[in-house]
Amino acid sequence: MSLMGAWKHIVKISSEFTDMGVDLSTALKMEERGGNNTLFLLERWGGEETFYARFPSLFQLEVNKWCKVPDRLLMYSGELCGKWGWARSPYGSVEINELRELLAACQQVCLYEGEDKLVWDLDDSGTFSVRSLKQKFAMNLNVGENYIIKWNNFVPKKVGILDWNVEMERIPVLLALARRGVVVGSMVCPICDEDIELAEHLYVSCQFA
Template identity: 30%
Template structure:
């Protein structure tokens, strides 16, 4: 989502590029990125159409994606008065809904609608009819708001990314915002779990797995994707569900058996992902519980990663190599984040029970 969202930034800032001119000729000067251009999303089937739909995906997470693009005013000529975020933190069309309907030109620029005398801004209105009732009240609020506008006639308008410290778009900042939106999404049947000893990407994976939102073959088939088979790509003995891909497949179960042997534990106590991610072993303190839970989360994350490599690149499934990767990655992530206890490599490999 973050990488696709970056194309919004590129469209807004690479105005002289040929591809931007092509998109503008099809979708209009705004490229279909403005809220009132949403009708175009269903009118065209193209790669750019999918990029536009990303805005709706951000809305679904409660992230005001469009408001992250802010105009730094110069002369106001390239900034839409009603449709761009240029004063305050939202577009004036949304803040003054009734009043915007009275304007003769909803696409008017800031330069068209604001008179700058060097000290403060004043309205330069062009009404289709004179505002009345509530619209008149909105006009008073708008007039007061734009009196604080500052224009710089000597320079051109420019875009600024609100999440960036230097005003430039960064995929990392947007990714962090997306992860925050994912992990705080509420679901009455699936409480969000957190573990401070694993990276955010592992937490997101756990959230997706518990909600059965991993792209296993059965789920892809439900969505109408034409597949040769929905049987497990590792064992070919059962259909591939989330539970099968992370626990029940005999090749995956063999990995879990090795992990439990490594930690000196008995039989595997779970058969579904709900119990898997809640398992805290026999630990008797919060610190020890989250260490074992983190090991389980890392193990399931790497099992899924290796499953994908098998499906996408036909890489052979190797239990010892997978176990070794789990040992290395779990140590790397957990030891780095565990502030209350020193975790050394030798004990982690040969005597990990002391940590739980």
């Protein structure tokens, strides 16, 4: 599945989102309507987990792992029925139990006219907003004593502000710029040419700084 524009960059930094307590795979879910654009196994649409995660044995049997909802479900006489694409028929207790659970999960889904759409779980409106993301970050942020700055009146204010920016990693060193998408080329310290230029290196460990 190919992603374009801003979402492509968001996926690239998904690990940083996870560190801040936001899992994009659960914050975004597909609201199925006709199911025409929803991946049957790989997208979260029939519950809190993807079918790939819930039914790993059946996933291994699936011939087309990128199949969409209409490829595997159809309405027959008012009932939702499966049209499977297994490499072989499921057998054994594990596969049979997974199949039963899959059928039960599918029966709880209501498909109707309309286009599928992504829903943002962190906002009641279902629409993505920077505000909801920032609020979630703030709730999960573990601010410890390491980030409490004790201001010293004997130190010039500009020195205290610099110290605060270093502690919060807000100095525009090469590593920080690269993380923000700025093309910087090499991230090695241009002064000593020995280590990556980050705030700790620039103000503490660089032998020439």
